[in-house]
Amino acid sequence: MEKMFLLKTEIHQFTSVREFFESQKLTKSDLIITNRFMAEGKLKGYIKNASVIFQEEYGNGEPTDQMVMAIKKDMPKDVLRIFAIGGGTVIDIAKFLVLESEGSIDEMIMKEKEYHKTRELIVIPTTCGTGSEVTNVAIAELMSRKTKKGLADDALYPDKAVLIPELVESLPYKFFATSSIDALVHAVESYLSPKASEYSKMFSCKAISMILKGYQVVVQKGKDQWNQLADQFLMASNFAGIAFGNAGCAAVHAMSYPLGGTYHIPHGEANQLMFEAVLRMYEKKDPHGHLEDLKEVVANELCVEKEKSLEALYELMDQILVRKSLCTYGIKKEELSVFAESVLEGQQRLLNNNYVELSYDDMMQIYHSVFDK
Numbered sequence: 166m167e168k169m170f171l172l173k174t175e176i177h178q179f180t181s182v183r184e185f186f187e188s189q190k191l192t193k194s195d196l197i198i199t200n201r202f203m204a205e206g207k208l209k210g211y212i213k214n215a216s217v218i219f220q221e222e223y224g225n226g227e228p229t230d231q232m233v234m235a236i237k238k239d240m241p242k243d244v245l246r247i248f249a250i251g252g253g254t255v256i257d258i259a260k261f262l263v264l265e266s267e268g269s270i271d272e273m274i275m276k277e278k279e280y281h282k283t284r285e286l287i288v289i290p291t292t293c294g295t296g297s298e299v300t301n302v303a304i305a306e307l308m309s310r311k312t313k314k315g316l317a318d319d320a321l322y323p324d325k326a327v328l329i330p331e332l333v334e335s336l337p338y339k340f341f342a343t344s345s346i347d348a349l350v351h352a353v354e355s356y357l358s359p360k361a362s363e364y365s366k367m368f369s370c371k372a373i374s375m376i377l378k379g380y381q382v383v384v385q386k387g388k389d390q391w392n393q394l395a396d397q398f399l400m401a402s403n404f405a406g407i408a409f410g411n412a413g414c415a416a417v418h419a420m421s422y423p424l425g426g427t428y429h430i431p432h433g434e435a436n437q438l439m440f441e442a443v444l445r446m447y448e449k450k451d452p453h454g455h456l457e458d459l460k461e462v463v464a465n466e467l468c469v470e471k472e473k474s475l476e477a478l479y480e481l482m483d484q485i486l487v488r489k490s491l492c493t494y495g496i497k498k499e500e501l502s503v504f505a506e507s508v509l510e511g512q513q514r515l516l517n518n519n520y521v522e523l524s525y526d527d528m529m530q531i532y533h534s535v536f537d538k
């Protein structure tokens with residue numbers, strides 16, 4: 166019997182930060198993981214009774230296993246609830262911190278050491294991309310392996326996800342762009358996944374539709390207008406999280422991880438670098454499968470002919486975030502085979518969700534097609 170759908174996280178929405186904190190009684194056994202600009206900005210005055218850790222004091226950029234280990238060492242021992250208030254970086258760090266284990270993060274992700282959940286996790290996203298507030302996945306760069314890898318386990322479902330659009334409005338355009346593209350990729354990859362069900366597809370489709378509607382407004386009205394739609398993008402990213410939490414992400418994510426792990430390209434940006442090339446390969450290998458349905462969803466939203474819909478989608482995404490070729494990041498041609506090997510070896514969890522199977526040669530072709538385009 167196939168499991169069709171699971172959502173373990175309670176979802177709440179608050180119209181303001183004040184309203185949310187008035188509903189909570191914080192004590193020192195509550196740990197808040199966030200960034201200093203949040204604590205001194207929108208959270209000011211509300212979190213003084215809790216223990217607070219600033220993520221950026223442990224390193225810049227997206228989570229590494231060493232960053233998480235250092236925070237684990239410093240966190241108070243008697244914490245009962247963890248509040249993650251931030252983007253995917255803060256959230257994924259917090260997800261690891263609810264687990265107790267004798268092993269390192271690397272050993273936990275490689276499933277070499279056991280772990281168990283010991284704390285409650287409440288997640289408040291401040292970007293509009295990862296959907297991590299409703300998934301059972303936490304991702305970190307494994308520094309010794311030069312790639313990113315996710316730990317997927319039901320113990321990682323946050324107990325509560327709290328959506329407060331006010332917190333997302335301050336996101337600079339660049340991070341709006343990278344995070345919302347990540348959400349769009351979650352929605353598309355989960356829609357095309359062989360694990361997709363009618364339930365997950367409903368969430369994928371709604372997310373695609375909301376994000377594309379929003380993107381068209383941003384292109385029309387100007388980049389500085391995106392935050393007028395912060396509540397829509399936040400909800401769309403949540404829907405996309407519910408969709409991929411059930412149906413999974415696939416090759417776009419898998420092939421972007423070496424770029425994130427080796428060259429520290431932000432996650433959403435790295436996804437966009439791979440997105441068109443992976444979909445083109447899918448189309449070449451199986452043009453008449455479920456991809457046809459995706460074209461229809463996109464065509465309806467962008468008011469274009471079905472056969473031109475994916476082209477229109479790539480173009481719209483490029484208007485939101487300018488795409489560069491891999492070589493402009495300093496990536497060398499001879500590294501592409503190392504990337505493809507590392508994807509085949511380390512990302513089977515994601516590759517299992519591919520629309521069609523991709524061989525090593527297919528992946529090399531994909532990487533080459535975006536190397537110096």
Ligand SMILES: NC(=O)c1ccc[n+]([C@@H]2O[C@H](COP(=O)([O-])OP(=O)(O)OC[C@H]3O[C@@H](n4cnc5c(N)ncnc54)[C@H](O)[C@@H]3O)[C@@H](O)[C@H]2O)c1
Pocket residue numbers: 200226227228251252253254255257291292293294295296297300301302303304313332333334335336337340343344347432433
């Ligand atoms: N666990 C999952 O299910 C899942 C899914 C997708 C992505 N991820 C992970 O999430 C990470 C990326 O997360 P992200 O795209 O949310 O970016 P991020 O958390 O790295 O944040 C990007 C930047 O925006 C800043 N920022 C965040 N919120 C802000 C706000 N409201 N105002 C001003 N600045 C703000 C951050 O401090 C940071 O500098 C990656 O590590 C990726 O692998 C996890």
Ligand SMILES: [Fe+2]
Pocket residue numbers: 295347348351418432
């Ligand atoms: Fe993602």
